[in-house]
Amino acid sequence: MCSCALFFTEFCPTGDAQFQSKRMMQEMILSAGIDIGTTTTHLVVSRLGIQTTEAFGTVPRAQIASKEILYQSPVYFTPLLADGDIDGKAVAAILEREYKAAGLTPADLKSGAVIVTGESACKGNAAHVLQEISALAGSFVAAQAGSELESYLSGKGAGADRISAETGKRVANIDIGGGTTNISLFQDGECIDTCCLHIGGRLVKRVGKETAVSRPLAELITDRRLTIRNLENDRADLCRLCDLLAGYIFSALGFRDGDVPEMLVADHLLKPAAPPDILTFSGGVAACMKEQKPDFVYGDIGVLLGKAVKAQAEKCGCCVAVPPGDPIRATVIGAGQFSMEISGSTIEYADIRFPLKNLPCVCTLEQVGSEPCAICPTDFSAPTFSSVSALAEKIMQSSGKLLEKKIPLIVITQADCAKALGLCLKSRLPKRYPFLCADGVACKRGDYIDIGAPVAGGRAVPVVVKTLVFGG
Amino acid sequence: MDYFDSLRAATPARLQIGRTGSRYKTKSYLDFRAAHAAANDAVMSEVSGETLQRLGLFEVRTKCKNKYEMLTRPDWGRCFSEETKAYLKQHATVGADVQIYCGDGLSAPSIAANVPDMLPMLRLALEQDGITVGKPFFVRYCRVNTAREIGPLLDAKVVCVLIGERPGLLTDESMSAYIVYKPHPEMSESAYTVVSNISRFGMPPVEAAAYIADVIREMLKQKASGLRLKL
Numbered sequence: 001m002c003s004c005a006l007f008f009t010e011f012c013p014t015g016d017a018q019f020q021s022k023r024m025m026q027e028m029i030l031s032a033g034i035d036i037g038t039t040t041t042h043l044v045v046s047r048l049g050i051q052t053t054e055a056f057g058t059v060p061r062a063q064i065a066s067k068e069i070l071y072q073s074p075v076y077f078t079p080l081l082a083d084g085d086i087d088g089k090a091v092a093a094i095l096e097r098e099y100k101a102a103g104l105t106p107a108d109l110k111s112g113a114v115i116v117t118g119e120s121a122c123k124g125n126a127a128h129v130l131q132e133i134s135a136l137a138g139s140f141v142a143a144q145a146g147s148e149l150e151s152y153l154s155g156k157g158a159g160a161d162r163i164s165a166e167t168g169k170r171v172a173n174i175d176i177g178g179g180t181t182n183i184s185l186f187q188d189g190e191c192i193d194t195c196c197l198h199i200g201g202r203l204v205k206r207v208g209k210e211t212a213v214s215r216p217l218a219e220l221i222t223d224r225r226l227t228i229r230n231l232e233n234d235r236a237d238l239c240r241l242c243d244l245l246a247g248y249i250f251s252a253l254g255f256r257d258g259d260v261p262e263m264l265v266a267d268h269l270l271k272p273a274a275p276p277d278i279l280t281f282s283g284g285v286a287a288c289m290k291e292q293k294p295d296f297v298y299g300d301i302g303v304l305l306g307k308a309v310k311a312q313a314e315k316c317g318c319c320v321a322v323p324p325g326d327p328i329r330a331t332v333i334g335a336g337q338f339s340m341e342i343s344g345s346t347i348e349y350a351d352i353r354f355p356l357k358n359l360p361c362v363c364t365l366e367q368v369g370s371e372p373c374a375i376c377p378t379d380f381s382a383p384t385f386s387s388v389s390a391l392a393e394k395i396m397q398s399s400g401k402l403l404e405k406k407i408p409l410i411v412i413t414q415a416d417c418a419k420a421l422g423l424c425l426k427s428r429l430p431k432r433y434p435f436l437c438a439d440g441v442a443c444k445r446g447d448y449i450d451i452g453a454p455v456a457g458g459r460a461v462p463v464v465v466k467t468l469v470f471g472g
Numbered sequence: 473m474d475y476f477d478s479l480r481a482a483t484p485a486r487l488q489i490g491r492t493g494s495r496y497k498t499k500s501y502l503d504f505r506a507a508h509a510a511a512n513d514a515v516m517s518e519v520s521g522e523t524l525q526r527l528g529l530f531e532v533r534t535k536c537k538n539k540y541e542m543l544t545r546p547d548w549g550r551c552f553s554e555e556t557k558a559y560l561k562q563h564a565t566v567g568a569d570v571q572i573y574c575g576d577g578l579s580a581p582s583i584a585a586n587v588p589d590m591l592p593m594l595r596l597a598l599e600q601d602g603i604t605v606g607k608p609f610f611v612r613y614c615r616v617n618t619a620r621e622i623g624p625l626l627d628a629k630v631v632c633v634l635i636g637e638r639p640g641l642l643t644d645e646s647m648s649a650y651i652v653y654k655p656h657p658e659m660s661e662s663a664y665t666v667v668s669n670i671s672r673f674g675m676p677p678v679e680a681a682a683y684i685a686d687v688i689r690e691m692l693k694q695k696a697s698g699l700r701l702k703l
Contacts, residue, residue, distance in 0.1 A: 057648065057668035059675065059683055060703065168475035188478050346683045385589040385678045416675065419682035423597045457703075 026051045026065065027455060029462075030104070032112035032141055033157075033336025034095065036129065038120050039178030039202050039284060041078045041091060043098050044329060045071040046336045048111065052345075052456040061345045062456035067337045071102040075328060078120060085125045086116075088132035095136045109138030110452060111462055113339040117150045117177065117331060140355045140452040140462070147182065147267045149466065150331060151175070151194035155184030157334030158282040159323035165189030169277035171321070172253055175330055176285035176309065178202035178302075179214070180266055181249060182331075185276060193273075195252060196266040199245045201285045201302025204238065206231055216263045220244070223261075231296045238304055246308035253279075255316040278319045282330030285309070290327065340452075343460045344440030348422020351434040352408055354453035354461075359410060361447040361465075365394055370401035374410045374451075376443045383417035392424035408434040412449065412463075414442050441465065484642050484673070507641040514579040514636070514644035515539070519610065523584045527591070529574065529610040530563060532556050536613035550617035557625055560609075564626055568606035570598060570688055571628035575614025577648075579636030583610070585645035586670055589677035590634060590684075597685030603692065616650045616664070623655035630691050631655050632684065637668065646671040649684050653697035663698040665691070 033044045051065035079090030116126045154175035164171040164186035175182040179200040185193040203214040226237040248260045254275035288306035359374040422437030452462040476488045489500045535548040619631045637646040648668040670680040
């Protein structure tokens with residue numbers, strides 16, 4: 001912005017004014033990531049710094065400015081019951097022990113996420129397990145699952161987003177766990193696509209004296225006429241199987257021709273595009289790729305699969321980046337550090353009891369019913385006084401049933417207009433009616449949203465949007 | 473999107489616009505000339521009577537007789553003649569909690585662009601809380617420091633000046649709000665609280681007004697403004 005020297009300026013601000021003086025304040029909140037996977041369960045506690053920046057002439061702005069890992073638990077085998085379901089009580093016991101070791105109580109945790117990942121998410125009792133541990137998860141730790149979110153979080157936790165932002169290249173993170181492989185594709189720091197495959201290190205594993213093969217693989221093994229009865233004796237066929245699986249991963253990424261068998265696709269494939277420029281690997285199998293280990297040290301195909309993936313990456317001539325940190329912890333770090341965002345800094349609310357949890361996002365006003373929800377008008381942009389008042393009027397008209405039941409009115413917009421809209425609503429609502437109007441958050445139909453207690457001196461709220469902005 | 477596209481998308485500044493030899497491309501040059509001309513026009517043009525009528529504002533002017541005087545005599549741009557003062561006392565509100573007025577400052581187009589969204593929002597937000605708002609008006613050839621005279625003259629607790637910002641090459645319709653608690657002629661510049669960059673390219677005027685209403689409410693509560701105000 002160039003200013004014209006033509007004028008005598010006595011007192012004239014321009015956009016440049018914001019460079020003059022900046023005052024920053026930071027508040028710290030603790031956030032937990034808890035990952036209950038097919039094979040392993042673990043927890044990471046992070047400290048997030050929410051910084052409020054004030055500059056001359058500007059509205060103070062709150063954002064997450066720092067992320068630091070405070071505590072990492074050991075990696076536990078996910079406790080299972082005899083019928084293969086997750087043992088919720090045992091998981092709760094692990095968490096209790098780890099909180100004690102970290103010197104924390106659930107009340108200390110203000111944010112974060114529990115995610116049930118991979119094959120575990122398909123277990124019949126996944127929802128029950130989340131309920132079992134929700135009391136331990138703090139007031140604002142969301143219980144969430146879903147393969148797209150999991151892919152996204154693992155890529156974020158592995159740092160693939162950062163690499164893509166720094167290099168300007170397209171970066172794919174491949175998180176190979178016990179039961180699933182989650183691929184997330186990043187460009188300019190943004191996740192642009194995800195996919196999840198039934199490929200994992202524990203799909204063939206030793207159970208007592210037997211060797212168990214998970215269902216999607218059993219079909220493939222029959223198809224390809226492989227014989228797998230015992231890990232050690234059938235090593236050659238296991239290597240062939242792992243080569244196949246590794247090949248499918250690189251087919252899914254677009255490096256190789258050939259389709260991925262439908263039975264191995266857990267949600268959907270990546271949208272057709274050129275293969276990524278840089279790969280990063282995370283998950284338990286990636287940890288096996290980093291260091292040499294005896295083939296069947298874990299009693300499964302994890303190490304062999306790691307070797308096969310590594311060989312395939314070399315064969316395809318991919319550029320592999322190795323981000324710092326323990327690859328097995330990518331998802332849990334992602335869950336703890338990246339599931340929360342901060343709303344815009346001019347919001348309006350009154351008489352709300354935080355946190356608000358699991359509000360379904362309703363995007364068309366006609367669909368507002370009589371159950372608690374977050375109204376998210378997605379077709380609203382370019383706010384003016386008349387458009388904001390008209391929107392407030394329409395929201396009031398469609399929220400009759402909510403008001404009858406005295407359910408708090410929650411409105412989330414993407415455009416910067418929450419305070420104006422909130423005030424327009426306030427003037428139409430009964431006196432002291434609880435409402436919240438926040439902006440700067442993108443959500444779509446089918447999403448669920450959690451809203452935590454205000455931060456930054458009451459200027460903004462932390463928000464977790466569950467499920468993602470793409471896919472479906 | 474290639475790397476330079478994302479660089480360009482990150483800022484409205486003129487980055488990566490290409491060159492021919494050591495010169496701008498014709499389009500960049502014409503864009504620049506157009507933006508520069510718009511900036512000049514913004515300073516030199518007048519807010520029309522029609523605009524003021526639409527906004528429901530009556531008009532007064534400072535001691536300046538035209539734009540040239542306003543630019544060359546900052547001291548005249550901040551005070552009024554005795555007749556104007558008498559007229560204001562008669563036609564404006566005396567003793568309101570808040571007196572809001574608009575000034576052309578260095579950008580006439582900013583009035584028509586932002587005030588229609590700001591005034592009704594400010595009124596709604598303030599009156600909702602039982603704060604009285606004086607009848608708004610327009611000051612031609614206005615500088616920020618007119619607040620030093622308006623405050624004591626109309627006996628308002630808080631004065632809020634909505635004034636056109638010095639235009640840049642990005643937009644010629646940006647507005648600033650200068651807000652002050654109990655202004656007086658000897659007050660220090662640090663008593664102003666400023667919200668700048670109000671425009672459809674910066675902070676939307678309707679949202680800015682909602683925020684400014686908060687600031688005013690805090691000023692009345694803390695009986696302070698500028699550096700002494702804790703937000």
